[in-house]
Amino acid sequence: MANSASGFGVDDDCKLKFIELKAKRSFRYIIFKIADMQVVVEKLGQPEENYDDFAANLPADECRYAVYDFDFITNDNCQKSKIFFISWSPDTAKIRSKMVYASSKDRFRRELDGIQVELQATDPSEMSMDVIKGRVY
């Protein structure tokens, strides 16, 4: 009952890749999309890529889910990282896909255990570096 489940499945690969990102830190980011009635991995970002590379990989007029592992240094000079979950649904995307992504999000997010911050973005300014930084502390 806990989801407004749209009935879309989640490909096991999504979870496996996410665990790799979380435990082994083998990816910087993962971009997911909904295809053939389930959530699948679309792109994996290598650890040396940065935030701009990640942002450039989000299509301008289609919805996506994404997970980004953000490294930062706290005020006490401590190297830390936080895992962000971003639902990307630009204004120009088709309403139908916005509907599908929004209603499936809750369920999909629950599959990924260990997300620390969640963001919704409809244009690049809502997931800019400033916003990300504002949310880590």
Place this chain on the structure above:
Amino acid sequence: MYGGDEVSAIVVDLGSYSCKAGYAGEDAPKAVFPSAVGSIDQMEVDSEAKPEKESDSAQDPKSSAKPPDNDKSKAKRKLYVGTQALDYRRDHMEVISPFKDGVVVDWDMVDNIWNHAFRQRLLIDPTEHPMLLAESSINTAHQREKAAEIMFENYKVPALFLAKNAVLTSFASGRSTSLVVDSGGGSTVVAAVHDGYVLQKAVVTSPIGGELLTDCMMKSLESKGIVIKPRYSFKKKEISPGDYKIVDLDFPNTTESYRLFCTRAIAGDIKESVSRVPDSAYDEVSYANVPMTSYELPDGQTIEIGADRFKIPDILFNPSLALTIPGVEGFPDPASVRGLPQMVLESINKSDVDIRRELFSSILLAGGTSSVQQLKERLEKELMEEAPQAARVKVLASGNAIERRFRFRNLDETTRVFIRIMGPED
């Protein structure tokens, strides 16, 4: 998954002003018609006077609910639904609405409206299509039950899902958490949505909607001596090419409510054409000299509208302004009604602390009244002043005005599974 043939779901959104119906998965509703219904009391009029096809079929569901009797007693009133039926003036036809204070009070009328939508407009067989009903965020359990009862028993729909307006609006913009400001015809509802659920405690409503603004516009024009003539009350005669003469017609049997309905339609159009929310709170002095905008009434007379262009929409922000318009009646106690920004703040403050920041940054506008020019900018500005420092305020309106106005729910895939098959046997 919902299996079998590709039957598309039907989406019906019965608002207090208009009823929108169409197929899930399309961008705009197929049918939009007024929620108001024309009614002729059969006690007054001879029952054989108007044997009309459309009203006959409209009576079917009703007659099945009553014991078979002779024609006269089973049709106590004849209902006329739809744009065309209402455009035609009939003697003794009253215009009535199934809504009172944003909730349905007359289910028989709703039944007729649905029937019209399915059989006259969409031309579908409701027994074949899953149904998605958009319902107001303030609907009670009893209302939901009644809606389901009619859908299953009278229309025998295979599957039904009731979804809250605010949730659908939120999903349509791709967000599962947002604050939805739905300003419609009869009321304004502010509701917080979190992870696809409406937070019932954080729903704030006010009776200020498009119809109240239309009334204010009408009264304000009347107080300036402008007479709005409904289209049925005169005839245009071309005396020489391009030159028309107005001939007044007299229909003594026209009801007051029908005259009002037609006049409101014109006043509503004036409002939609010229209104604009002022950048800051309205005051008589500084708007006394704003340039006039002209508007041509159906009978050809041109009127000039000045300060009212700004004053009327400002009622949304400052409800007590309505009291300064002569002749506005039935206005609720202004002390209990707040303006839009206050409603938004109240709703956010009633929500959980953890999500307030997110709500501030995704305020969604929905409903016809919210498409008034500059409303988004003004709301954003006023909220920035009131919001806590740390909050980023962002008000979003959907891209184009028509989309916003009909705020159509586009579900398709989602709908199919959204729909739980609830057996009609209960």
